[in-house]
Amino acid sequence: MSGLLIVGSGHAGLTLAREWRKRDPDTALTIITADDGAAYYKPNLSKSLAGGKSADDLVTASAEDLAATHQATLRARTRVVALHPQHKQVELEDGERLDYRDLVLAHGARCRELPLAGDAAGDVLHVNDRLDYARFRDALPAGGHVLLIGAGLIGSEYANDLLASGHRVTLVDPLAWPLGTLLPQALGEDLQAALAEAGAGFHLGRSVRAVHREGAGLAAELDDGTRIAADVVLSAVGLQPNVDLARAAGLDCGRGIRTDTQLQTSAAHIYALGDVAEVCGHVLPYILPITSSARALAATLAGEPTPVNWPAMPVIVKTPLLPTIVCPPPAGAAGAWQVEGDAQGRIARFVGEDGSQLGFALTGSAVRERGRLAGETQAPQLG
Ligand SMILES: Cc1cc2nc3c(=O)[nH]c(=O)nc-3n(C[C@H](O)[C@H](O)[C@H](O)COP(=O)(O)OP(=O)(O)OC[C@H]3O[C@@H](n4cnc5c(N)ncnc54)[C@H](O)[C@@H]3O)c2cc1C
Numbered sequence: 001m002s003g004l005l006i007v008g009s010g011h012a013g014l015t016l017a018r019e020w021r022k023r024d025p026d027t028a029l030t031i032i033t034a035d036d037g038a039a040y041y042k043p044n045l046s047k048s049l050a051g052g053k054s055a056d057d058l059v060t061a062s063a064e065d066l067a068a069t070h071q072a073t074l075r076a077r078t079r080v081v082a083l084h085p086q087h088k089q090v091e092l093e094d095g096e097r098l099d100y101r102d103l104v105l106a107h108g109a110r111c112r113e114l115p116l117a118g119d120a121a122g123d124v125l126h127v128n129d130r131l132d133y134a135r136f137r138d139a140l141p142a143g144g145h146v147l148l149i150g151a152g153l154i155g156s157e158y159a160n161d162l163l164a165s166g167h168r169v170t171l172v173d174p175l176a177w178p179l180g181t182l183l184p185q186a187l188g189e190d191l192q193a194a195l196a197e198a199g200a201g202f203h204l205g206r207s208v209r210a211v212h213r214e215g216a217g218l219a220a221e222l223d224d225g226t227r228i229a230a231d232v233v234l235s236a237v238g239l240q241p242n243v244d245l246a247r248a249a250g251l252d253c254g255r256g257i258r259t260d261t262q263l264q265t266s267a268a269h270i271y272a273l274g275d276v277a278e279v280c281g282h283v284l285p286y287i288l289p290i291t292s293s294a295r296a297l298a299a300t301l302a303g304e305p306t307p308v309n310w311p312a313m314p315v316i317v318k319t320p321l322l323p324t325i326v327c328p329p330p331a332g333a334a335g336a337w338q339v340e341g342d343a344q345g346r347i348a349r350f351v352g353e354d355g356s357q358l359g360f361a362l363t364g365s366a367v368r369e370r371g372r373l374a375g376e377t378q379a380p381q382l383g
Pocket residue numbers: 007008009010011012013032033034035042043044045046078079080081106107108109127128129154242273274275276284285286287288290315316317318
């Protein structure tokens with residue numbers, strides 16, 4: 001049966017399925033996914049420890065329910081291992097080949113692996129899906145100590161969630177303040193102070209070079225030789241798009257699978273969406289751009305060519321200890337931060353060389369200015 005085939009049942013794949021079905025109730029839809037196919041809201045993975053939520057508590061719909069809702073064939077625990085664009089087919093692990101009319105690659109990103117030494121390097125955990133979360137939660141002793149590698153968005157959110165759920169936390173990051181690539185110094189230091197006041201320890205300007213077994217637990221060894229004992233080591237050093245399938249099939253890839261404004265890859269009838277995609281040079285692994293892209297792609301696939309049109313899309317950082325919102329400037333944009341306010345609330349604007357506002361960040365009481373700042377910010381340039 002040849003119709004629309006979606007690889008991946010994350011936010012990208014499922015939002016596209018829903019939006020496309022609204023426009024095309026008849027054409028066959030197949031969703032292939034490596035996981036169990038259950039729907040959940042991924043941002044909840046870094047805010048659910050405090051609420052005592054298990055991985056199963058996060059499920060919002062089963063694979064069976066989703067298949068019925070979207071009138072789809074949903075094949076869970078099934079991995080696509082090769083693309084054959086010249087035959088308009090994908091290949092599964094058991095060698096089976098499936099035809100498509102149009103193929104959407106929405107198979108996400110994976111956690112970056114650090115080259116760590118030590119006999120417990122393999123025990124380092126990361127969280128990028130519900131099963132990772134289950135593994136992490138199971139490994140956490142009540143009141144235990146977690147060493148977080150990375151004080152970026154996910155690391156800082158986990159620090160807040162772990163502290164709120166009665167755990168001890170130490171963060172290690174090579175940058176000088178948390179969210180060092182997203183926040184200017186003053187706002188990053190405010191966030192550090194808020195987390196530290198709640199009990200977090202920081203080793204900034206440092207990296208972890210090895211993880212060892214020590215007694216019943218672990219010990220992280222930093223690049224200056226410091227050893228930090230911990231019950232669990234969680235790595236939160238960022239994601240890398242899963243480009244291997246596409247690259248092996250000859251599709252143009254950079255950081256992600258490269259697409260034009262209509263999410264069309266370099267191969268006919270193949271589109272990329274979500275964390276896996278690099279849209280006109282932008283990799284935006286966040287919910288709002290994915291939702292908006294899925295709507296545009298649904299229209300395109302239903303015969304109404306529609307370019308992606310992203311407004312400025314702020315991301316709420318889930319650190320209630322210091323409410324924080326970031327709308328990062330495009331990667332590599334030339335310009336400088338201009339910061340106003342104090343530790344109670346700061347507004348930071350990233351101003352480009354031509355004077356236009358390319359991004360912003362807000363903390364504390366200033367988060368209520370989100371709408372105004374988003375309106376002042378230039379949308380990412382596409383195409
Ligand atoms: C802890 C955490 C917190 C976050 N918090 C926020 C937030 O607060 N706000 C925000 O905007 N964003 C947040 N994000 C980012 C956001 O959740 C992601 O950008 C988004 O969920 C990615 O969706 P996706 O569908 O592109 O990828 P994924 O959700 O990774 O889905 C990929 C799918 O592809 C499947 N797959 C992979 N390989 C194959 C294969 N070979 N064959 C078949 N199937 C395959 C997987 O099983 C999965 O179903 C967070 C991310 C994390 C990890």
